[in-house]
Amino acid sequence: MSKNFTIVEDIMNKTENEIKNIKPISILLIGKTGVGKSTLINNVFREKLADTGIGRPITKHLRRITKEGVPIVLYDTRGLELNNEAQKEGLKEIFDTLSQGDKISSTGKIHLAYYCVNATSSRIEPLELDLIKKLSTKIPVIVVLTQSIGDQSKELKKYIEELNLPVSGVINVMAQKFIISNEISIPPYGLDELIEMSFQIIPEEQKRAFNNAQQVDIERKAKSARSWASKYIATSFGVGFMPIPFSDASILVPMQLTLLAHITAIFGISMDKATITSMLAAVGGTGGATYAGRYIVSNLIKLIPGVGTIVGGMISGATASIMTTALALSYIEVLTVIAKGEKDGKYPDLKNIEQLMKEKLENRLKKSTDLLEENSSTKHKKWKFWK
Numbered sequence: 001m002s003k004n005f006t007i008v009e010d011i012m013n014k015t016e017n018e019i020k021n022i023k024p025i026s027i028l029l030i031g032k033t034g035v036g037k038s039t040l041i042n043n044v045f046r047e048k049l050a051d052t053g054i055g056r057p058i059t060k061h062l063r064r065i066t067k068e069g070v071p072i073v074l075y076d077t078r079g080l081e082l083n084n085e086a087q088k089e090g091l092k093e094i095f096d097t098l099s100q101g102d103k104i105s106s107t108g109k110i111h112l113a114y115y116c117v118n119a120t121s122s123r124i125e126p127l128e129l130d131l132i133k134k135l136s137t138k139i140p141v142i143v144v145l146t147q148s149i150g151d152q153s154k155e156l157k158k159y160i161e162e163l164n165l166p167v168s169g170v171i172n173v174m175a176q177k178f179i180i181s182n183e184i185s186i187p188p189y190g191l192d193e194l195i196e197m198s199f200q201i202i203p204e205e206q207k208r209a210f211n212n213a214q215q216v217d218i219e220r221k222a223k224s225a226r227s228w229a230s231k232y233i234a235t236s237f238g239v240g241f242m243p244i245p246f247s248d249a250s251i252l253v254p255m256q257l258t259l260l261a262h263i264t265a266i267f268g269i270s271m272d273k274a275t276i277t278s279m280l281a282a283v284g285g286t287g288g289a290t291y292a293g294r295y296i297v298s299n300l301i302k303l304i305p306g307v308g309t310i311v312g313g314m315i316s317g318a319t320a321s322i323m324t325t326a327l328a329l330s331y332i333e334v335l336t337v338i339a340k341g342e343k344d345g346k347y348p349d350l351k352n353i354e355q356l357m358k359e360k361l362e363n364r365l366k367k368s369t370d371l372l373e374e375n376s377s378t379k380h381k382k383w384k385f386w387k
């Protein structure tokens with residue numbers, strides 16, 4: 001086993017453990033058959049969960065969808081008809097689950113419901129209104145008007161809002177590009193509003209999980225990763241950091257791997273070994289598979305212009321922090337690119353990932369000398385970096 005492999009494995013294992021520690025969020029998707037619940041799931045959350053997740057039937061009409069590495073539990077109702085005797089049975093199953101909790105897992109509580117209504121039908125039945133009211137006594141409900149096209153969908157929204165239902169909101173969405181003809185299609189919209197509203201409703205404890213699982217607001221992922229990394233680095237290299245000699249640079253490696261793993265877990269992104277290898281290759285130079293852990297740090301240091309003369313052979317807290325900050329921010333930028341691509345079904349190729357990481361990192365480190373000089377007199381200023 002090469003050293004390189006070990007490092008990649010290490011990041012992956014650490015990330016996995018981090019994700020296991022995130023308290024999952026549970027969301028119920030409910031609405032008549034064919035309105036677009038599965039389409040919504042596949043577009044709001046990463047990994048096309050409705051198609052690729054493990055769906056365990058809880059009851060005839062209720063499926064529990066999960067996937068390893070994504071901290072979310074979805075309860076998806078299926079084939080729910082609301083116009084006959086069968087509906088009574090279906091609804092009883094759902095409410096039993098809501099009040100008794102989920103017997104399969106200890107997750108139990110469901111935090112939020114998306115009640116889906118097809119906006120093209122331009123009406124909502126009395127039975128549905130009853131159901132929404134009843135649901136709202138158990139959990140927060142957002143009414144999602146799926147496949148919203150044109151004025152009639154806006155009117156439906158207005159109509160439902162004026163009923164003053166005890167819901168958190170009514171939102172028009174188009175979850176997936178809707179093709180009308182060769183020339184005309186309606187781009188997806190409204191999902192950002194849905195995410196924003198969901199964030200306001202869910203318990204504080206579930207926000208990390210929700211941010212990890214959603215794929216609509218990528219900037220939000222990046223922001224929370226940056227904010228965590230900035231604190232972690234300030235704590236690690238701030239007051240009390242003893243300068244270490246270059247020859248011991250590898251002391252920093254485990255810390256930086258922890259940092260990358262934690263960022264990956266906050267961000268929530270499907271990454272395989274190959275992707276992580278590519279990003280590390282960017283740090284390790286052109287050798288790719290041959291570099292060892294300690295080269296990461298020495299390569300980073302080499303990229304900071306004149307760093308040796310500034311700190312006289314020792315790695316100070318300032319140097320370590322500049323180096324680690326550059327690593328964290330570049331990594332977050334590359335994850336952002338990957339996540340955006342993934343959302344559009346395009347995964348950037350590995351050579352591009354490596355190149356991108358290299359560029360971002362070199363740019364940041366090259367620009368860092370003035371920061372170093374600026375900060376050498378005043379010990380623990382906030383870095384300009386974090387802007």
Ligand SMILES: Nc1nc2c(ncn2[C@@H]2O[C@H](COP(=O)(O)OP(=O)(O)OP(=O)(O)O)[C@@H](O)[C@H]2O)c(=O)[nH]1
Nearest residue numbers: 033034035036037038039078079174175176177178
């Ligand atoms: N283009 C587009 N089509 C959609 C959208 N939502 C739903 N559809 C269409 O509606 C069909 C049914 O959507 P599903 O997501 O399977 O509906 P569902 O609510 O999961 O249905 P059941 O599982 O039977 O309850 C899909 O095959 C799509 O063709 C959307 O946002 N955009």
Ligand SMILES: [Mg+2]
Nearest residue numbers: 037038077078
């Ligand atoms: Mg479905």
